[in-house]
Amino acid sequence: MRLVASDIDGTILGHDGRISARTVRAFHACRDAGVEVVFVTGRPPRWLHPLQEQLGHTGTVICSNGAVVWDLEADRLVSARALExxxxxxxxxxxxxxxxxxxxxxxxxxxxxxxxxxxxxxxxxxxxxxxxxxxxxxxxxxxxxxxxxxxxxxxxxxxxxxxxxxxxxxxxxxxxxxxxxxxxxxxLPGVNKAVTLAEYAASLGVQAQDVVAFGDMPNDIEMLRWAGQGYAMASGHPEAILAAGQQAPHFDDDGVAQVLEAKLAALDVPLR
Incomplete structure (x- = not known):
């Protein structure tokens, strides 16, 4: 596990606009262990405040289903693919x-x-x-x-x-x-979360087999198929579950955190 790529809504963020403390700890532990973290969302750049305010994320975010790459720390556009x-x-x-x-x-x-x-x-x-x-x-x-x-x-x-x-x-x-x-x-045809995530991973020298990805809806399907370890939420859409190689527990049970905790424990990384 060298890169964790996660959807936001319905995967780590609930209808109440909150990310659980357990999930926050799991992502912080990934960073402490030297694992890269990138969020891959359908949201536009102006709706990324939960990542900053609750996770303290300042890195790259892949937005608008892969059409936009945004540098959250610099608050600037990195790249975009747009429809005419x-x-x-x-x-x-x-x-x-x-x-x-x-x-x-x-x-x-x-x-x-x-x-x-x-x-x-x-x-x-x-x-x-x-x-x-x-x-x-x-x-x-x-x-x-x-x-x-x-x-x-x-x-x-x-x-x-x-x-x-x-x-x-x-x-x-x-x-x-x-x-x-x-x-x-x-x-734009050919644009989805997987395409842009693959490009981002390549820029870090990370191969698909070393990527753990989480998602819950049809706009995550390509990403879940591409990642070496794609996890659909048990609470997700049936087609996302079918497409993913593996299943994370239900969102209400902090499914992403559970998977990350197990993987970090296998690496002997403590949670703080």
């Missing part, structure tokens, strides 16, 4: 033909754009403060769209993905990670 505006608007047209009720939003390197109704009624939080407007009015040709979002209010995310993914595959890669919403996340 024409592709975004064409993907929108295709999805609307399939699902006329679909609504859309776009994550760029400089902000968030959303259509009226995307957030639903009674929305609160930071996105509720974003002024909703048609994307063709707010997006510009120079905007780097690192994640395009599509939501419908009926059906499941799995069904929505099965319908949309093949129709837009020539323009965008589709996945999902919200457990209770039919919300799709689309990025």
């Amino acid at each position: 505006l024409d592709a975004v608007l064409e993907v929108r047209r295709i999805i609307r033909r399939l699902r006329p009720a679909a609504l859309f939003a776009a994550e760029t390197l400089t902000g968030f754009h959303l259509e009226p109704g995307f957030m639903g009624t009674g929305s609160s939080g930071v996105l509720a403060e974003v002024t909703a407007a048609p994307l063709h009015e707010t997006l510009r040709a120079g905007d780097a769209v690192v994640k395009f979002l599509a939501i419908v209010r009926e059906g499941t995310a799995d069904d929505f993905l099965a319908e949309v993914a093949p129709a837009v595959a020539h323009l965008a890669a589709a996945t999902h990670s919200a457990p209770n919403l039919a919300l799709l996340e689309l990025s």
